[in-house]
Amino acid sequence: MLPGEKDCSKAMLSIKDALEALEGRWKLLILYALCSGPMRFSEIARAVPGITDKTLTKELKALQAGKLIRRTVYDTSPPAVEYTITAHGKSLRNLLHELWRWGLAHRKEVIGK
Amino acid sequence: MLPGEKDCSKAMLSIKDALEALEGRWKLLILYALCSGPMRFSEIARAVPGITDKTLTKELKALQAGKLIRRTVYDTSPPAVEYTITAHGKSLRNLLHELWRWGLAHRKEVIGK
DNA sequence: ATGGTTACTTTCCAAAAGGGAAGTGCTATC
DNA sequence: GATAGCACTTCCCTTTTGGAAAGTAACCAT
Numbered sequence: 001m002l003p004g005e006k007d008c009s010k011a012m013l014s015i016k017d018a019l020e021a022l023e024g025r026w027k028l029l030i031l032y033a034l035c036s037g038p039m040r041f042s043e044i045a046r047a048v049p050g051i052t053d054k055t056l057t058k059e060l061k062a063l064q065a066g067k068l069i070r071r072t073v074y075d076t077s078p079p080a081v082e083y084t085i086t087a088h089g090k091s092l093r094n095l096l097h098e099l100w101r102w103g104l105a106h107r108k109e110v111i112g113k
Numbered sequence: 114m115l116p117g118e119k120d121c122s123k124a125m126l127s128i129k130d131a132l133e134a135l136e137g138r139w140k141l142l143i144l145y146a147l148c149s150g151p152m153r154f155s156e157i158a159r160a161v162p163g164i165t166d167k168t169l170t171k172e173l174k175a176l177q178a179g180k181l182i183r184r185t186v187y188d189t190s191p192p193a194v195e196y197t198i199t200a201h202g203k204s205l206r207n208l209l210h211e212l213w214r215w216g217l218a219h220r221k222e223v224i225g226k
Numbered sequence: 227a228t229g230g231t232t233a234c235t236t237t238c239c240a241a242a243a244g245g246g247a248a249g250t251g252c253t254a255t256c
Numbered sequence: 257g258a259t260a261g262c263a264c265t266t267c268c269c270t271t272t273t274g275g276a277a278a279g280t281a282a283c284c285a286t
Binding site for chain 3: 024052
Binding site: 041045051057078079 | 265
């Protein structure tokens with residue numbers, strides 16, 4: 001920590017916090033899927049291309065811990081479990097939108113014509 | 114791939130592209146540091162808290178491959194190497210800003226008051 | 227001669243990510 | 257009676273990530 005870094009590293013630390021909460025290639029995709037409404041486990045698994053059951057379970061737990069989604073169990077049989085995005089999770093919509101636009105541009109710029 | 118998923122999964126794939134290009138906890142922090150102007154290797158190492166030389170080297174290579182930064186070598190001794198953010202990299206500024214704001218809110222919401 | 231700076235690379239190693247496949251307990255359906 | 261769906265969990269195994277520390281070649285300051 002050198003002098004003169006204070007303001008810069010404050011923003012740096014906030015960004016670091018955000019990246020820690022959203023780390024990995026799955027969390028934002030899951031949140032994006034949940035933007036269109038509550039979903040059950042198997043629905044999310046189908047909506048997020050390539051994710052395995054095991055990974056989905058883990059990511060859902062992490063998202064709950066970060067208060068980005070809520071888990072509701074309905075006492076039916078077989079039990080139904082619904083995942084809903086929280087207000088805090090919804091506040092990522094702008095970011096998701098930016099990511100979507102940037103991903104499009106990036107594909108044009110780098111991946112191919 | 115089920116019917117009815119087309120539009121949704123298109124956005125999903127764009128977001129996936131973006132996440133792939135920006136994966137890991139370091140790339141966005143490095144880009145944030147470079148937003149304030151070109152920097153040399155050791156300057157970036159100092160600006161990004163916690164990163165090691167090895168990791169920095171690797172991430173810089175990935176960022177170059179993704180056309181997000183440019184590497185310029187000055188033939189002095191000892192050699193000076195400068196990293197500059199490209200226009201494509203600069204197009205992430207909104208995203209970085211969103212991340213910064215969201216990180217602040219997240220800390221208040223989850224990590225503690 | 228010694229030590230420092232620059233921009234890395236290399237080696238070793240531990241931890242985490244994550245895929246595949248199978249299992250679980252219950253129920254609804256054919 | 258067999259199969260399928262639900263929401264997971266468990267096991268096994270490979271790959272990836274990434275830290276710590278040392279090395280390197282060239283040069284400069286003391």
